[in-house]
Amino acid sequence: MTLLRVEDVHKSYGDEEVLKGVSFEMDRGDVDVLMGPSGSGKSTMLRCINRLTEIDSGGIWLDGTPVYDPETDVNELRQDVGMVFQDFNLFAHLTALENITLGLKRVLGVPEAEATERAADHLAQVGLAAQADSYPAELSGGQQQRVGIARALAMEPKLMLFDEPTSALDPELVGEVVEVMRDLAERGMTMLVVSHEMGFARSAADDIHFLDSGRIVESGPPEQLFQRPEHDRTSEFLTGLQSNGH
Amino acid sequence: MSAEEPSVADEVRTTVTVDTDRPWALAGLVAFWGWLLLRWTNDFLLPDGLAFPSDQSFVPAAPFATAAESLGATAASLGVAGAPLDVVAGLLGFVAGAIPSLPSLARGAWLTIVLTVAGIAFGFVLAVPLSVARVYGGRGLRWLSLSYTELIRGTPLLAQLFVLYFGLPLTQIIREVPGVGVGFVPATAVWVAIIGFTLNSAAYQAEYIRSALESVDAGQLTAARSIGLSKVDGIRYVVLPQGLRYAIPGWSNELVYLIKYSSLAAFITVRELFFQAESIANDTFRYTELFVLAALFYLALVVSASLLMNLVEDRTAIPGIGGKRQA
Ligand SMILES: Nc1ncnc2c1ncn2[C@@H]1O[C@H](COP(=O)(O)OP(=O)(O)OP(=O)(O)O)[C@@H](O)[C@H]1O
Numbered sequence A: 001m002t003l004l005r006v007e008d009v010h011k012s013y014g015d016e017e018v019l020k021g022v023s024f025e026m027d028r029g030d031v032d033v034l035m036g037p038s039g040s041g042k043s044t045m046l047r048c049i050n051r052l053t054e055i056d057s058g059g060i061w062l063d064g065t066p067v068y069d070p071e072t073d074v075n076e077l078r079q080d081v082g083m084v085f086q087d088f089n090l091f092a093h094l095t096a097l098e099n100i101t102l103g104l105k106r107v108l109g110v111p112e113a114e115a116t117e118r119a120a121d122h123l124a125q126v127g128l129a130a131q132a133d134s135y136p137a138e139l140s141g142g143q144q145q146r147v148g149i150a151r152a153l154a155m156e157p158k159l160m161l162f163d164e165p166t167s168a169l170d171p172e173l174v175g176e177v178v179e180v181m182r183d184l185a186e187r188g189m190t191m192l193v194v195s196h197e198m199g200f201a202r203s204a205a206d207d208i209h210f211l212d213s214g215r216i217v218e219s220g221p222p223e224q225l226f227q228r229p230e231h232d233r234t235s236e237f238l239t240g241l242q243s244n245g246h
Numbered sequence B: 001m002s003a004e005e006p007s008v009a010d011e012v013r014t015t016v017t018v019d020t021d022r023p024w025a026l027a028g029l030v031a032f033w034g035w036l037l038l039r040w041t042n043d044f045l046l047p048d049g050l051a052f053p054s055d056q057s058f059v060p061a062a063p064f065a066t067a068a069e070s071l072g073a074t075a076a077s078l079g080v081a082g083a084p085l086d087v088v089a090g091l092l093g094f095v096a097g098a099i100p101s102l103p104s105l106a107r108g109a110w111l112t113i114v115l116t117v118a119g120i121a122f123g124f125v126l127a128v129p130l131s132v133a134r135v136y137g138g139r140g141l142r143w144l145s146l147s148y149t150e151l152i153r154g155t156p157l158l159a160q161l162f163v164l165y166f167g168l169p170l171t172q173i174i175r176e177v178p179g180v181g182v183g184f185v186p187a188t189a190v191w192v193a194i195i196g197f198t199l200n201s202a203a204y205q206a207e208y209i210r211s212a213l214e215s216v217d218a219g220q221l222t223a224a225r226s227i228g229l230s231k232v233d234g235i236r237y238v239v240l241p242q243g244l245r246y247a248i249p250g251w252s253n254e255l256v257y258l259i260k261y262s263s264l265a266a267f268i269t270v271r272e273l274f275f276q277a278e279s280i281a282n283d284t285f286r287y288t289e290l291f292v293l294a295a296l297f298y299l300a301l302v303v304s305a306s307l308l309m310n311l312v313e314d315r316t317a318i319p320g321i322g323g324k325r326q327a
């Protein structure tokens, strides 16, 4: 059953067309990975899905709801789409727990006591029960990113977007975040992940989309894309990734 | 963001740093505030029957004057060797001259503090929307906010007070309000001064807060919006709590500035600290004593304000944001 449908999405910044007609679909529970060179439009694609950036033409549907319909309430839509950022973007003035309760209280209207309880559960799920009262500056990058994931999950989204969730992390901290993501995938969350983490892509992805200059050049399951890429651009890119030690 | 920044009125408001490790300075401050509070309680709160006469000092000046006189005579008889004694005699003479004016200065200091605190507090209430409009508003709001802050920062505070006091019918309107000038309620001129300082301080505070807001990482608001907070809520719950912490040092400067510039209220007949000092000086011709004394009062207020703001900064500090506690 289709959860996300992206159809012929175009997006320009000024004269530069960043997305040149991107289309793909995801079923509920799918884990798709978006790969591609820097500047190919991966982040822009993700941001168009929760309207942090607006598309120029085309359409996006989330669980049947037209994302770009004037009737659609952006703030309600965003509750259904969790987002995890490359540089974490935890609310710097709030503790790990408060980072999660803010949305529960101010967006969902959950009462204080219940919000605290639910937030604590979410922290425990990412293995950070003990860090509830720590501020972001007191946490390692890996811990911050796990809080970031918990914060997004607490809104009980239908879809999770990850924008290079591990690329700002020291190599030894990548594993803990990937593990949380893999765990999430196993529990059936629908995830669209921009990442060049081959390990994660190989083991968790249903489909990989290779984006180049604003177009999806090639899509397919990891075995196919990694072993028998059809396009030169794809194989060049993958070769580059491997030689860079990813 | 800064392309539209005009360079008018980029006044530098100075910071005062206080060394809290100096016990004598702290002891002096404690004595100053103890005395001020006693004085205010006596003059404003105690019923007439119980109170010490409000125009009379707690400590009589006469003994100091006598001591100064006899020490001075002794010093004179000792010739050159009496020079140190002469200095002490001079100090005692200063104290004797200062004592009678202390009650008036305490009353003046009260108004100075009222003007400063009201100006800062009401100014802050205006400054927050002004700065938010400037950073996050649409074209119209940004323009309005910018025009206001530049108008205020580009013209002298004294001129602003004169326009409010003499130029507008504000005085007549306030005078008509029942209760003004009765008991604890300040007189008309004080209200005009409060309005003036509020409008002025709002512009300066808005500048401090604006640059603080701009130093909050843009990703913070993006993250707030991504969980479904509206832009207004994102600013309110995420950006402002961080930005206001960054603004505290600027805010301390503004407080110090207002304490000193509140003396301009004297020109619209507000009987604050400077007004009191000047009018006593005019009556007694003790200009040096009175202005040195007034200066000491301002210094004590400024140092107290800086200490208070350091405390606020420390108390509101969060690891990674502002304050001195960060690693
Ligand atoms: N807000 C913006 N304004 C103008 N241009 C932008 C903006 N955001 C992105 N771009 C441009 O759009 C293009 C695609 O950017 P995008 O961030 O989507 O790429 P990406 O695939 O995520 O790259 P990276 O791997 O470096 O994160 C780039 O050329 C970028 O400079």
Ligand SMILES: [Mg+2]
Pocket: A042, A043, A044, A163
């Ligand atoms: Mg990107």
